[in-house]
Amino acid sequence: MTPTQDPEQDQLKQLLQACARQEDRALKKLYQQTSAHLFAIVLRIIKNESHAEDCLQQIFVKIWHSAGQYNDDIARPMTWLSTIARNQALDWLRRYKNDRLHDSDDVLVEMSDQRQNTEHLAEQWQSSTAVHHCLETLNSDQRQCLELAYFEGFSHQEMAEHLKQPLGTVKTWIRRGLERLKLCITQSI
Template identity: 45%
Template sequence: MKSTATSDASDLLGQLLSRCSLGDQAAFGQLYDATSAKLFGIALRILRREAWAEEALQEAYVKIWRYADSYNPSRGRPMTWMINVVRNQALDLLRRADYRAQEEEWNPDSDTRTSADNPAALAETSQEMKRVLGCLGLLGDEQRDCILLSYHQGLTPTEVADRLKRPVGTVKTWIRRGLVKVRDCLDQLGGER
């Protein structure tokens, strides 16, 4: 069962996205303030370089602004939609040749920024992670590894296949079927999809 706070936060984000689709700049500012820390963390986990994560986040927010009208509440929560925009932008950036040059990698242990200054966001993220991890635990080891390598580390299916020494088609099938199982599990839990 979803908590009231989680539901209220999701409703607010949905309303802000709706207002953004109408060109409401104030709503966009509120949306940015409410989501940028979490979305930056996602970009940083994929890219592992702060400068890259900042650039990916900026480009993702441009897309969120431009395509806010494409958000469909029946297909998932607003934060899920925005996470996908950021994730896709980060992966696109990672694949570009000019970003293959070495820079200092982000070290989470030395990062002084914390989401503890926003306890509600921290609690929501913690609850979401527990649900996702519980649903991932229902998958077989290789299928779970494929999803984590793809979505958490940002590897392409080809890179996952190379790492796991499996055919690309098998990896793609495992990812697709695994995501369906996780989505169904989250739906049953009333969680984020």
């Protein structure tokens, strides 16, 4: 493993490698360090806390079984873990699309209660926003489209219907949004 400038990412790599050797203590540490971030992704996609919990459970079981496939030359550990979480949550969303999935406002109350317990994580999160300003370079239409695709799994057509905009307009917003995001991130690194 090649050490990086980021001790947090290095530690995650080591934990993933230990998971690949089926060291269950490593999975626990990995869970402690990443579950709040991955749960946020899953909740953003699924929006139902109970389903999100079940999905998160599946995600960590999947991570446990596929940690050996992680290649640190290709992806950073948190990106790899987030990709698994997002894909699993989007699969879940598609599977249960016709079910009543969205909770009442109670869920939001519960979530806000939980947030009180995650203040330290929130601080960590706020301090790691070095490139977050790149999202601010997107206009609201571009950002909304990217988020609808990324977190809701919307196709171009679904987005056009949802936003009541011509298909071509939506495609342009996405294309320009991606271009702008890439340019900003490339310049920030």
